[in-house]
Structure formats: C-alpha cells, structure tokens
Amino acid sequence: MAQWRLIVSQSLKISNIVPRNIPPPTSRLQPRVQTTLLTSTSAMLNFGIIGTGWITASFVTSAHSTKKWQLRAVYSRNSSSASDFSSKFSSDVAEPIKSHTELSELASDPEVQAVYIASPNSLHYAHAKQMLEGGKHVILEKPATSTSAELDSLFALAKSKNLFLIEAFRHLHEVNFKILKKELSRLGRIFGGSLNYAAYSSRYDNVLKGEVPNIFNLDFSGGSLVDLGVYPISAAIALFGAPKSSSYSPVMIATGADGGGTILLQYDGFTVSILASKIYTSTAPSEVFGEKGTLSVPTITDIESVKFLDAKLKGKATELGGKRCDLNLKEEAELFAGIIEGADWAAAKELEALSRAVIEVTESCRRANGLTFKVEKGQ
Known part of the structure; x- marks a missing residue:
C-alpha cells in the first residue's frame, strides 16, 4: 500500500498518514436554523x-452561520426542486439565489467561486x-469518488488549475475529535482500538421490499463500507496514520452490496477493529486502549464527550471533552473557507493525503470481497 506523509498544520492537527507506533459518531445532523442576513x-x-x-441543507446552514459563505446558485435537474431549495435560504442572503437545471450553467456561472457536491x-x-x-x-x-484512479485524476486536474x-x-474537524486526538499522549503505548458506527438505515426497508436504493446499489457506488464505514476508517487514519494492511468481513444483502461488516486495520504493534453497518444499530462506544488507560467516546461522529479511564x-473516568457545536458542519465550513481564502496549500495537501489513504483502504477491502462498482467493470 502506498503511504502518504502529511505536513501537520496547526489548524488541522491531523496525524501523519504513515504507519507508526503511537507513543507517549450517532445523531442526525441538526435541523436547519434561521441565520442572520448575510x-x-x-x-x-x-x-x-x-x-x-x-x-446539503445542513451544509448551507452551517456555512451561512460562519459569515464566510454565501449561497449563490443551486443545481437540480428538476427546476422546481432547485427553486424550492433556493427559497429556503433566500431570506438569509442579500443577493437572489439562482437556480440551474444544466450543470454547464453552474460550471460557467461567473458569480460562483466554489461548489459543494452531495450528489x-x-x-x-x-x-x-x-x-x-x-x-x-x-x-x-x-466518499469523494468511486475509485482511487478517479481521485488521482481530480487532484491532478485541481492542481493544474490552481484550485482546491x-x-x-x-467529524474530523469537530472540537471533541480534536481533543480525542490531542489526548492520545495520555495512554502511553497504544494496545489497540475499537471504532464503531452502526446505524440502521430506513433505506434497508426498501431492500426488504425487493427494491434497490442507490445507497445499497453497487452500480451507484453504494454499500456500507464506502458510505458509512469511511467515518471510522478516516478517524483511525487521522489518529494513527495509514495502516500497514487492512481486511473486511462484510455482511452481504440481497442487492449484492455490503450492508455492514467488520474492518481490521493492522498497525505496528496493535490492531484497530471497526464495526460499520447500515442494516443494524449498535450503541457500543468507540475506544482507544493504552498502557495507562482508555480513551472513550460514545460515538465516532457528533462526539458529546471524551472520557479518560x-x-x-x-x-x-475523567471528562476531557468540550461543548459540541450546535451546527455539525460549521467547523468544516470554517476550515474550508480559511483554506480557500488563505490559499493554505499545506492544509489542503494534508487533507488530500487523508483522502488518498482512506480510499486505498476501502478500495482494497472492496476488491478483496468482490464488491465491484459499475465504473470498474471492464477495466
């Protein structure tokens, strides 16, 4: 597995993404709230x-709350969907929000500097x-893309155009995840970790009715590993670096996709086990075990508390956590605005390395289990 070394930036404080010994996630996103006129x-x-x-609505709300972003355009193939979405935020901004039904219109819109994609x-x-x-x-x-080849292509294109x-x-930018990362030094030698994110998806009800929703459809690059497993996988990589090896034992469902499963990440001297599922729910905490104690969080996203045992x-138990932000995407919106406005290429490179390391794990785990996306067929 290729290894990607990060430049640690003070603003992100994410670990070097390289295998190493370490020495001395769930509520839904918050509902939309009214923001001050921008x-x-x-x-x-x-x-x-x-x-x-x-x-998307959660990101727009969070972005507006930072006073650093302003929604200017909405794309949807359905004009009424675009208009309906725009109307929800029209009172938040000073300029009218445009609706586009053609991607080319959004791509060429001179008033749009950045695009948030959640298709x-x-x-x-x-x-x-x-x-x-x-x-x-x-x-x-x-997940940013279906394959590492696609991700490589996009990063190369962005670099060629001097774009982010x-x-x-x-979840990696939330205050309590940063505290969890900082407090790893309390543990001394790391013995292992257990990171969990299992939440029943209502879309599985559709599967039980014989339907194939996108999120459980390999033709649409779906499945639990890439849709939900990336949360604990990215958390592990942010905490410990890229693993030396990885494996996945999936629970397969009728659509041919994985509904959940167990992921093992092997490091020098310890193993991180990950439980990820969209077909059942677990209330098990996420923990890191060390020589001097254990760090425990109730979830790997939307972390309410950080305890040292x-x-x-x-x-x-000693509580170490801080107050969680009411808007779950505000911290990332603040960070991303700072990267773009400040041309912080070092911070962007760190996030790029993280993305590359995550997709290397998911791609390896998928292919070892015959979970082939439509885009990969015939390659």
Missing part, C-alpha cells in the same frame, strides 16, 4: 450546490470534474 462582500465566498438533500456517490467524479474545468473550487461529500479539491470528512484508578 450582506454581499468581497470577503464572502459565493458558492453553488449540487444535490438538494438534507446534508449520488457514482456521480461525484463527473460532477467534480466539470466544476473544476469551469474554474470552481470543489468540496465533495464523502476537498473531501468533507466533517485511568488504568491505575480501576477505570475511574
């Missing part, structure tokens, strides 16, 4: 969106490519 300013980043689902997984590559070719910075919801391409792993005090 005034047009040259310092504001005007952005467009592709995808009008709940995650179906299999469309991420084509949508991001068109926006980059149009001169837009791109923020991609996870950023994958949105929101002291080995010498029979597991007595």
Whole structure:
C-alpha cells in the first residue's frame, strides 16, 4: 500500500498518514436554523450546490452561520426542486439565489467561486470534474469518488488549475475529535482500538421490499463500507496514520452490496477493529486502549464527550471533552473557507493525503470481497 506523509498544520492537527507506533459518531445532523442576513462582500465566498438533500441543507446552514459563505446558485435537474431549495435560504442572503437545471450553467456561472457536491456517490467524479474545468473550487461529500484512479485524476486536474479539491470528512474537524486526538499522549503505548458506527438505515426497508436504493446499489457506488464505514476508517487514519494492511468481513444483502461488516486495520504493534453497518444499530462506544488507560467516546461522529479511564484508578473516568457545536458542519465550513481564502496549500495537501489513504483502504477491502462498482467493470 502506498503511504502518504502529511505536513501537520496547526489548524488541522491531523496525524501523519504513515504507519507508526503511537507513543507517549450517532445523531442526525441538526435541523436547519434561521441565520442572520448575510450582506454581499468581497470577503464572502459565493458558492453553488449540487444535490438538494438534507446534508446539503445542513451544509448551507452551517456555512451561512460562519459569515464566510454565501449561497449563490443551486443545481437540480428538476427546476422546481432547485427553486424550492433556493427559497429556503433566500431570506438569509442579500443577493437572489439562482437556480440551474444544466450543470454547464453552474460550471460557467461567473458569480460562483466554489461548489459543494452531495450528489449520488457514482456521480461525484463527473460532477467534480466539470466544476473544476469551469474554474470552481470543489468540496465533495464523502466518499469523494468511486475509485482511487478517479481521485488521482481530480487532484491532478485541481492542481493544474490552481484550485482546491476537498473531501468533507466533517467529524474530523469537530472540537471533541480534536481533543480525542490531542489526548492520545495520555495512554502511553497504544494496545489497540475499537471504532464503531452502526446505524440502521430506513433505506434497508426498501431492500426488504425487493427494491434497490442507490445507497445499497453497487452500480451507484453504494454499500456500507464506502458510505458509512469511511467515518471510522478516516478517524483511525487521522489518529494513527495509514495502516500497514487492512481486511473486511462484510455482511452481504440481497442487492449484492455490503450492508455492514467488520474492518481490521493492522498497525505496528496493535490492531484497530471497526464495526460499520447500515442494516443494524449498535450503541457500543468507540475506544482507544493504552498502557495507562482508555480513551472513550460514545460515538465516532457528533462526539458529546471524551472520557479518560485511568488504568491505575480501576477505570475511574475523567471528562476531557468540550461543548459540541450546535451546527455539525460549521467547523468544516470554517476550515474550508480559511483554506480557500488563505490559499493554505499545506492544509489542503494534508487533507488530500487523508483522502488518498482512506480510499486505498476501502478500495482494497472492496476488491478483496468482490464488491465491484459499475465504473470498474471492464477495466
């Protein structure tokens, strides 16, 4: 497996993505809230969106709350969907929000500087490519692309045009994840970890009825590993670096996709086990075990608390966590605005290395289990 070394930036504080010994995620996103009217300013980043689902609405709300972003355009193939989405935020911004039904219109819109993409997984590559070719910075919801080859192509295109391409792993920028990372030094020698994210998806009800929703359809680059497993996988890589090897034992469902499973990440001297599922729910915490104690969080995303269980005090818990942000995507929106406005290429390179390491794990695990996406067939 290729190894990607990160330049650690003070703003991100994500570990070097290289295998090493370490020495001395779930509620839904918050519902939309009304934000203060944004005034047009040259310092504001005007952005467009592709995808009008709940995650997009959450990003727009969070972005507006930072006073650094202003929604200027909405793309949807359905004009009424674009208009309906725009109307939800029209009172938040000083300028009218445009609705586009053609991707080319958004890509060539001179008033749009960046585009947030939350379309179906299999469309991420084509949508991001068109926006980059149009001169837009791109923020991609996870998983950024279906394959590592697609990701390589997009990063090369972004570099050639002096543009930023950023994958949105929101949970890594939350205050309590940063605390979890910082407090690893309490543990001394690392013995292992257990990171869990299992939440029943209502889309599985459709599968039980004989339907094939996109999220459980390999033709649309679906499955639990890439849709939900990337949360704990990216967390492990942010905490410990890229693993030496990885394996996946999936639970297969009628659609031919994986509904969940167990992932093992092997490091020098320890193993991180990951439970990820969209077909059942687990309330098990996520923990990192060390010589001097254990760090425990109730979920790997939307972390409410960070506890240190002291080995010498029979597991007595000390709370280390801070107050979680009310808007789950605000911290990433703040960070991404700073990267783009400040031309912070070092921070962007760090996030790029993280994205590359994550897709190397998921791609290896998929292919070892015959989970082949439509885009890969015939290659």
